[in-house]
Amino acid sequence: MTLTPQNGRIGVVGAYSTKYEARSQKETHEMIREAVEGALKSVEKGISPQEIDLIIVSNYSDSFGGLLHTAPLVASYIGNLNATGFRVENACAAGTTAVYLAHKLLSAGFFKNALIVGFEKMSTVGTSAKSNEILMRTSAPEEYKVGAPFLSLYALIAREYMNRYGAKEEDLALVAVKNHENATRNPLAQFQKKITVEDVLKSPYISPPLKLFDASPLSDGAVALLMSSEPKKYTDTPVYISGIAMKHDYSGVYQRKDMSAIEAARQAAQEAYKMSGYGPEKIDLFEVHDAFTIAEIILYEMLGLAQRGEGYKLIRDGVTAFTGSKPVNPSGGLKAKGHPIGATGVGMVAEVYWQLRGEAGARQVKDAERGLVENHGGTGATSVVIVFER
Amino acid sequence: MTLTPQNGRIGVVGAYSTKYEARSQKETHEMIREAVEGALKSVEKGISPQEIDLIIVSNYSDSFGGLLHTAPLVASYIGNLNATGFRVENACAAGTTAVYLAHKLLSAGFFKNALIVGFEKMSTVGTSAKSNEILMRTSAPEEYKVGAPFLSLYALIAREYMNRYGAKEEDLALVAVKNHENATRNPLAQFQKKITVEDVLKSPYISPPLKLFDASPLSDGAVALLMSSEPKKYTDTPVYISGIAMKHDYSGVYQRKDMSAIEAARQAAQEAYKMSGYGPEKIDLFEVHDAFTIAEIILYEMLGLAQRGEGYKLIRDGVTAFTGSKPVNPSGGLKAKGHPIGATGVGMVAEVYWQLRGEAGARQVKDAERGLVENHGGTGATSVVIVFER
Numbered sequence: 001m002t003l004t005p006q007n008g009r010i011g012v013v014g015a016y017s018t019k020y021e022a023r024s025q026k027e028t029h030e031m032i033r034e035a036v037e038g039a040l041k042s043v044e045k046g047i048s049p050q051e052i053d054l055i056i057v058s059n060y061s062d063s064f065g066g067l068l069h070t071a072p073l074v075a076s077y078i079g080n081l082n083a084t085g086f087r088v089e090n091a092c093a094a095g096t097t098a099v100y101l102a103h104k105l106l107s108a109g110f111f112k113n114a115l116i117v118g119f120e121k122m123s124t125v126g127t128s129a130k131s132n133e134i135l136m137r138t139s140a141p142e143e144y145k146v147g148a149p150f151l152s153l154y155a156l157i158a159r160e161y162m163n164r165y166g167a168k169e170e171d172l173a174l175v176a177v178k179n180h181e182n183a184t185r186n187p188l189a190q191f192q193k194k195i196t197v198e199d200v201l202k203s204p205y206i207s208p209p210l211k212l213f214d215a216s217p218l219s220d221g222a223v224a225l226l227m228s229s230e231p232k233k234y235t236d237t238p239v240y241i242s243g244i245a246m247k248h249d250y251s252g253v254y255q256r257k258d259m260s261a262i263e264a265a266r267q268a269a270q271e272a273y274k275m276s277g278y279g280p281e282k283i284d285l286f287e288v289h290d291a292f293t294i295a296e297i298i299l300y301e302m303l304g305l306a307q308r309g310e311g312y313k314l315i316r317d318g319v320t321a322f323t324g325s326k327p328v329n330p331s332g333g334l335k336a337k338g339h340p341i342g343a344t345g346v347g348m349v350a351e352v353y354w355q356l357r358g359e360a361g362a363r364q365v366k367d368a369e370r371g372l373v374e375n376h377g378g379t380g381a382t383s384v385v386i387v388f389e390r
Numbered sequence: 391m392t393l394t395p396q397n398g399r400i401g402v403v404g405a406y407s408t409k410y411e412a413r414s415q416k417e418t419h420e421m422i423r424e425a426v427e428g429a430l431k432s433v434e435k436g437i438s439p440q441e442i443d444l445i446i447v448s449n450y451s452d453s454f455g456g457l458l459h460t461a462p463l464v465a466s467y468i469g470n471l472n473a474t475g476f477r478v479e480n481a482c483a484a485g486t487t488a489v490y491l492a493h494k495l496l497s498a499g500f501f502k503n504a505l506i507v508g509f510e511k512m513s514t515v516g517t518s519a520k521s522n523e524i525l526m527r528t529s530a531p532e533e534y535k536v537g538a539p540f541l542s543l544y545a546l547i548a549r550e551y552m553n554r555y556g557a558k559e560e561d562l563a564l565v566a567v568k569n570h571e572n573a574t575r576n577p578l579a580q581f582q583k584k585i586t587v588e589d590v591l592k593s594p595y596i597s598p599p600l601k602l603f604d605a606s607p608l609s610d611g612a613v614a615l616l617m618s619s620e621p622k623k624y625t626d627t628p629v630y631i632s633g634i635a636m637k638h639d640y641s642g643v644y645q646r647k648d649m650s651a652i653e654a655a656r657q658a659a660q661e662a663y664k665m666s667g668y669g670p671e672k673i674d675l676f677e678v679h680d681a682f683t684i685a686e687i688i689l690y691e692m693l694g695l696a697q698r699g700e701g702y703k704l705i706r707d708g709v710t711a712f713t714g715s716k717p718v719n720p721s722g723g724l725k726a727k728g729h730p731i732g733a734t735g736v737g738m739v740a741e742v743y744w745q746l747r748g749e750a751g752a753r754q755v756k757d758a759e760r761g762l763v764e765n766h767g768g769t770g771a772t773s774v775v776i777v778f779e780r
Contacts, residue, residue, distance in 0.1 A: 027531070068451060069481035069528040081638045081639060081640065084638070085772075088478055090476045104500055248471045
């Protein structure tokens with residue numbers, strides 16, 4: 001159903017992100033604390049911890065960080081045990097699931113101010129084999145059983161898309177090149193190094209047609225947001241949620257009608273656009289879930305930036321470059337900013353918040369008034385789309 | 391804040407539980423599927439999967455069962471991808487956190503019918519050392535660091551309570567004896583064997599004053615519930631939620647004002663009683679979180695069944711026995727029915743549902759009209775209290 005806010009618009013009024021890193025020197029709880037304290041301090045007119053009545057934590061796996069029952073931990077850190085709290089998980093869409101729920105619970109008037117905390121410390125798992133097993137827990141049981149991790153499933157999706165529409169491995173490489181270049185302007189990004197199409201094409205296949213440089217990395221990171229149903233109380237320039245939707249598809253890629261689409265994202269975008277009253281033509285920047293390069297190209301189509309089967313032409317033509325007419329992932333995206341799973345969606349929202357407030361520094365998209373976040377779980381069995389305006 | 395339902399009362403209209411076992415022969419996803427299909431079939435007037443618009447899954451750790459992103463998996467199983475879904479975690483209170491959120495989201499009118507699924511397959515972790523490490527992730531980081539698992543923290547709580555109020559190890563043993571006896575009447579219970587006070591006192595210390603028989607077991611189990619804002623559409627005898635609250639305390643036991651209390655449960659009970667309009671004197675049965683025997687005794691006091699410091703007298707006097715005036719844990723409780731963490735709170739609600747409908751078989755509490763669930767996370771940093779009436 002479409003949500004009609006009952007108590008005015010919900011706004012983001014504060015945000016903080018740790019740098020995303022391959023291996024944070026901080027312990028998981030220290031990363032959480034840094035993000036929470038940073039978000040509180042970022043609120044211009046100030047917010048007392050006692051004004052926060054809702055805490056939602058986002059974390060993918062407790063094996064990545066070694067913490068459970070983190071909502072009361074956050075409540076303990078801010079010294080307000082009267083807030084109501086819990087953790088949510090929806091694979092890689094955990095972060096925006098938290099924002100989605102906060103939006104519903106604030107809109108209904110149950111709570112006034114929500115603290116959202118996303119984190120993942122993937123480096124706590126020693127080996128990539130073990131990390132891969134934890135990532136595979138998101139696959140449908142039938143896919144898990146045949147040993148298909150994310151990357152193999154995304155490879156299936158890529159192969160199907162490329163066969164059908166004529167996209168080339170070079171097109172996928174262009175996404176990686178663009179997002180790495182964008183990340184050089186983002187001090188929070190894990191990678192700070194430009195790469196070339198040749199670098200991508202020469203990187204080893206991890207599951208053909210996908211290569212190492214088509215994939216986002218394992219990351220450590222924590223992000224916190226403050227959302228309010230009375231945003232003007234906390235800042236003169238809140239960033240409002242004007243549309244939000246969560247949609248699902250079959251867990252198994254093999255079960256889906258069209259393996260080369262991310263149907264949940266298409267549906268979520270349609271609903272979020274309808275709720276906001278405008279479409280992609282009015283939106284100035286997009287932060288989307290490029291866990292693998294192929295996902296960003298398909299998302300151009302799902303979000304209505306390109307016709308079906310023509311998404312790869314946008315990256316060829318530079319439309320989605322930082323200097324293009326529709327910048328996608330000016331932050332560097334999951335690909336180059338990093339992908340600390342539970343933090344990822346929260347971090348995308350933080351990025352749009354800073355962009356719409358003109359606080360994005362070297363990566364600032366000029367005159368950005370509206371922004372969109374698309375964050376999905378696994379290969380797209382959950383997608384959350386949020387439209388923001390200042 | 392106290393919730394005022396906007397669309398009439400929310401009712402439970404269906405429930406199913408697998409048997410709780412030390413080691414289920416089914417795989418995790420098969421256990422989930424059994425619970426979901428059983429709950430759907432249990433709805434007297436029938437419910438179509440297409441009528442379910444909200445799915446909330448409860449699971450403690452993805453290491454116990456090996457599955458993540460389970461809401462779209464459940465949506466795939468029921469063949470309704472239009473439902474909105476996510477997983478919640480609040481340590482051992484995950485199950486009632488799911489019920490709490492469903493109650494809020496249904497009350498606000500965002501959704502009409504919720505499917506709640508709780509599961510845990512603890513036997514997927516091979517060793518008790520590894521299981522213990524996963525359980526410790528709920529402890530505050532400072533407590534984790536000194537290697538304090540649940541049982542040591544509960545031992546601290548027990549020692550403090552016994553020193554202060556004069557309860558004896560025999561009193562704790564009486565809780566285990568009662569709950570084991572109750573479980574013999576429950577075909578879903580993991581243990582089906584009566585034990586004596588002597589059995590408990592002779593069992594080995596795991597963390598003095600607590601012995602092996604003071605502790606709930608590791609369990610496999612899955613439970614599903616259907617909740618509706620139009621309950622009469624699905625059954626003539628729904629069980630209504632008349633009061634519900636979630637409260638928190640400091641993550642660390644060492645940080646709490648009174649280590650011998652479970653303060654979050656006291657506050658949650660007060661709020662739930664206030665919302666329902668009546669107190670413990672009007673309630674016919676109680677399912678409470680006896681992860682360790684000491685917890686049940688302290689909860690007698692937190693829930694207002696006994697004065698502070700006098701809870702242990704209730705177990706001595708048989709007040710909370712199956713045949714007593716205030717039966718507590720007629721199901722056998724976590725102690726003897728079992729404790730598959732993510733399923734536990736959902737299973738407590740299922741038990742009260744069956745009791746208030748007169749469907750509890752040999753363990754039926756006569757003329758039960760009102761029931762209460764108290765489910766807490768860890769050593770009580772989260773507590774959810776729900777009051778039900780038929």
